[in-house]
Amino acid sequence: KAGVTQTPRYLIKTRGQQVTLSCSPISGHRSVSWYQQTPGQGLQFLFEYFSETQRNKGNFPGRFSGRQFSNSRSEMNVSTLELGDSALYLCASSLGLAGGKDVETQYFGPGTRLLVL
């Protein structure tokens, strides 16, 4: 079974621009979560989507948004980029349903490394 894929893998943007990152979950997984990883703040939860609805949200400004499509693929968007948005953005997928031996295990993609200049 193919793992979680993220595109693009690397991205360079300038301040003020916007960016869209994509995540394709493992086949059959309906939950996609996004995390930001920086040296200073570590791994922080952005949001989770399940069946095209945002189910959980972290403490990030409204510049960070996301969506999920009917095939469970997810995108996250960051508008008006700031230097501090430079980070590794990780998405993780899981079944998202109650029951099942690994329902609560999240499988991570390789990440998108974003550099804001």
Add this chain to the structure above:
Amino acid sequence: SQQGEEDPQALSIQEGENATMNCSYKTSINNLQWYRQNSGRGLVHLILIRSNEREKHSGRLRVTLDTSKKSSSLLITASRAADTASYFCASKAAGNKLTFGGGTRVLVKP
């Protein structure tokens, strides 16, 4: 901060030795998970321990959980150079939000 704490922040050992790292978290949890990350790449799930479990084994990994102290430990036995990575604990309460610790960087010297 929403993060838990992990200690030590870094660990250097010889191949064949055991590596132990600890994690503390702040709120009641549903389960706690450990992940490995190699050089800023994706996270690899290692082991999950539920809140009603006290100890779990998987190969060379042993995880303990003390919910009264809100702490967990990960032991890697007979370490190998390939175990060199950063290790993160992640606590899970309701929903699918994982709250990660700051991580422990482990260097296994051949």
